[in-house]
Amino acid sequence: MSKVKMAVDLGGIQMRNPVNTASGTFGNGVQFEGFYDVGKTLGAITCKGVSAEPWDGNPAPRLAELRGAAIMNSVGLQNPGVHGFVKRYGEYLESVRSRGCAVICQVAGHSVEEYERAMDLFEEFAPFASGFEINISCPNIAEGGAAMGATPQSAARVMSAVRTRTKRPIVVKMAPHDVAAIGHALEESGADALALINTIPGMSIDVRTRKSRLARATAGVSGPAIHAIAVRMVWECAQAVNIPICGIGGVTTAEDAAEMILAGATAVSVGTANLTDPLSAKHIVEGLEEWVASQGATDVNDLIGAFEC
Amino acid sequence: MSVPTNAHDTLANVHEFEVVENKCVADGIWRMRCNTALSGLLRPGQFVNVDVPNDASHILRIPLSFSKADAKNNELELVYAVVGEGTKRLSAMCVGDTSTMVGPCGNGWSLPKSDGRSLLVAGGVGLPPIMACARMLAEKGIGFDVIVGAQTASRHVEPILDELRALPMQQGCDCARTLVLTTDDGTRGMRGFVTTAMQDMLAERSYATCYSCGPNIMMRGVAELAHSQNIACQVSLERMMGCGFGACSCCNVELVGGGYALCCSDGPVFDASEVVL
Numbered sequence: 214m215s216k217v218k219m220a221v222d223l224g225g226i227q228m229r230n231p232v233n234t235a236s237g238t239f240g241n242g243v244q245f246e247g248f249y250d251v252g253k254t255l256g257a258i259t260c261k262g263v264s265a266e267p268w269d270g271n272p273a274p275r276l277a278e279l280r281g282a283a284i285m286n287s288v289g290l291q292n293p294g295v296h297g298f299v300k301r302y303g304e305y306l307e308s309v310r311s312r313g314c315a316v317i318c319q320v321a322g323h324s325v326e327e328y329e330r331a332m333d334l335f336e337e338f339a340p341f342a343s344g345f346e347i348n349i350s351c352p353n354i355a356e357g358g359a360a361m362g363a364t365p366q367s368a369a370r371v372m373s374a375v376r377t378r379t380k381r382p383i384v385v386k387m388a389p390h391d392v393a394a395i396g397h398a399l400e401e402s403g404a405d406a407l408a409l410i411n412t413i414p415g416m417s418i419d420v421r422t423r424k425s426r427l428a429r430a431t432a433g434v435s436g437p438a439i440h441a442i443a444v445r446m447v448w449e450c451a452q453a454v455n456i457p458i459c460g461i462g463g464v465t466t467a468e469d470a471a472e473m474i475l476a477g478a479t480a481v482s483v484g485t486a487n488l489t490d491p492l493s494a495k496h497i498v499e500g501l502e503e504w505v506a507s508q509g510a511t512d513v514n515d516l517i518g519a520f521e522c
Numbered sequence: 523m524s525v526p527t528n529a530h531d532t533l534a535n536v537h538e539f540e541v542v543e544n545k546c547v548a549d550g551i552w553r554m555r556c557n558t559a560l561s562g563l564l565r566p567g568q569f570v571n572v573d574v575p576n577d578a579s580h581i582l583r584i585p586l587s588f589s590k591a592d593a594k595n596n597e598l599e600l601v602y603a604v605v606g607e608g609t610k611r612l613s614a615m616c617v618g619d620t621s622t623m624v625g626p627c628g629n630g631w632s633l634p635k636s637d638g639r640s641l642l643v644a645g646g647v648g649l650p651p652i653m654a655c656a657r658m659l660a661e662k663g664i665g666f667d668v669i670v671g672a673q674t675a676s677r678h679v680e681p682i683l684d685e686l687r688a689l690p691m692q693q694g695c696d697c698a699r700t701l702v703l704t705t706d707d708g709t710r711g712m713r714g715f716v717t718t719a720m721q722d723m724l725a726e727r728s729y730a731t732c733y734s735c736g737p738n739i740m741m742r743g744v745a746e747l748a749h750s751q752n753i754a755c756q757v758s759l760e761r762m763m764g765c766g767f768g769a770c771s772c773c774n775v776e777l778v779g780g781g782y783a784l785c786c787s788d789g790p791v792f793d794a795s796e797v798v799l
């Protein structure tokens with residue numbers, strides 16, 4: 214293809230192109246190897262959120278579909294714990310990395326102490342991780358999760374705690390609110406990059422039974438319907454911080470990814486689109502390069518934040 | 523917890539398909555035959571995740587079992603009920619239309635672990651995977667009987683029932699089989715639920731293995747009856763599915779021993795004694 218430079222640096226995580234995958238929508242990569250060569254294609258993959266100990270996640274049903282534009286999930290971070298994760302996926306993730314794709318491991322917890330413990334275990338047992346993503350924005354767990362990222366103070370507390378446990382790059386996955394103030398606090402407390410947005414809390418009621426269509430009253434909305442909101446939040450956050458941002462939310466096509474970059478994102482994660490069309494992320498890698506060339510640019514980095522107000 | 527991939531299975535991929543037949547075969551139930559290379563990769567009890575063209579109501583694909591995967595003729599047969607916008611649009615696909623399906627998805631039926639007859643119990647559109655199971659058993663020369671339940675006479679899928687009766691056995695094997703039909707309203711066959719028919723069958727003959735697919739409440743009844751007679755029972759479960767291949771953890775099934783399995787990648791076929799039905 215063209216001689217366009219696509220490599221980006223997400224706070225120390227070197228990516229061959231800006232395309233990453235959104236945690237929880239891409240398994241841990243291996244599920245997509247039948248569709249395309251993940252390690253040779255993507256800039257990075259972000260694994261499912263993992264806690265120090267195994268978590269069961271929430272009861273069924275965990276998924277509802279909202280008239281063709283969005284889905285809602287209440288998975289609640291079902292995961293096998295760091296040891297189970299490393300045992301099951303470590304070898305595979307090493308091979309992803311050796312093929313030139315960055316591997317970002319996502320860290321989850323209910324409390325500052327649990328984040329620290331998970332971080333310590335990852336630091337010791339996950340040499341394959343290019344960097345870590347701290348999830349302080351899961352709307353589907355009772356304690357911790359989004360509550361940890363609710364205010365600039367609580368977000369900074371988690372960030373400062375994990376900062377002392379690793380020298381590898383740390384990305385923080387943010388909830389869809391107050392992104393400028395919280396982003397700024399995270400930068401001050403040592404975050405290398407920010408990832409936004411996580412799902413937007415929503416509700417879906419079955420009017421015949423008067424019950425939620427999911428097992429919980431509220432769940433996280435994702436997919437094309439949230440894209441415009443996500444682009445706006447990336448733009449607001451980018452103006453408040455000097456660290457790179459990974460734009461997430463309804464990215465379905467290369468054009469959606471390009472919008473994120475123009476709004477100020479250095480990298481872009483593909484989420485729900487992986488479920489709609491498992492080849493989405495690969496198509497976005499290809500389309501993004503064409504878009505950069507079509508803009509007359511030779512380096513995708515020159516287009517980051519190039520939105521003209 | 524789920525195992526990421528099944529080492530001896532083909533990984534899921536996106537496959538094109540072309541419709542060769544799509545017609546109404548019972549009240550509100552359609553049968554589609556399509557050409558796809560996927561037909562050579564599927565095992566009975568697995569499923570596919572179909573992208574229905576012009577379906578503005580879904581961003582997710584539609585998971586469907588199949589009644590026949592004919593590798594020789596490159597042909598896959600789906601039987602589906604029209605229940606909402608997605609399946610309505612699917613029924614509007616014409617001969618020659620193309621789209622894609624993801625597969626192979628999930629793990630299929632296991633062959634019986636012990637010698638003896640099998641009992642197959644289908645309810646509603648649980649019929650297609652049971653038909654695929656019948657083919658598997660017939661090919662191996664394993665004798666079986668079948669119970670098929672429907673709400674009412676017009677919902678019984680005649681062409682599939684005919685095939686079930688006529689399925690040729692591996693030569694030299696006993697090919698006599700009983701096919702019992704039930705309807706909730708008594709308009710065809712026995713009146714009542716498949717479990718009533720099952721009780722009668724169990725009283726007359728002994729079975730080593732039971733295979734079932736249908737509404738959850740039906741499978742619960744079938745599994746209880748099977749369990750009471752020490753018959754190994756496999757059930758094929760349904761869940762709302764995000765991906766269909768183990769990537770999103772949306773399709774959890776509660777395990778008897780605690781925790782969850784994933785319906786798409788650990789199932790959809792489970793040992794009935796291991797899951798909370």
Ligand SMILES: Cc1cc2nc3c(=O)[nH]c(=O)nc-3n(C[C@H](O)[C@H](O)[C@H](O)COP(=O)(O)OP(=O)(O)OC[C@H]3O[C@@H](n4cnc5c(N)ncnc54)[C@H](O)[C@@H]3O)c2cc1C
Binds near residue numbers: 762
């Ligand atoms: C493994 C598996 C195999 C299946 N095999 C068959 C089959 O062989 N024949 C058949 O008629 N039906 C089968 N189904 C059910 C079929 O997938 C649904 O009927 C179909 O998705 C409905 O779509 P719709 O747009 O017409 O209806 P909608 O109005 O969208 O939904 C109607 C109902 O269908 C179910 N459904 C909707 N979306 C999904 C989804 N993404 N995943 C799972 N269920 C969903 C829900 O129960 C929902 O309430 C199977 C389901 C699963 C999970």
Ligand SMILES: Cc1cc2nc3c(=O)[nH]c(=O)nc-3n(C[C@H](O)[C@H](O)[C@H](O)COP(=O)(O)O)c2cc1C
Binds near residue numbers: 772
């Ligand atoms: C099924 C599902 C599971 C998810 N699991 C996680 C998770 O474990 N950790 C996390 O930070 N975000 C999780 N998310 C949120 C996504 O990473 C992403 O932020 C969100 O879906 C918005 O992007 P999208 O619209 O492209 O899907 C999940 C989303 C979905 C749909």
Ligand code: FES
Binds near residue numbers: 762767772784786787
């Ligand atoms: S539907 Fe995604 S894991 Fe089962």
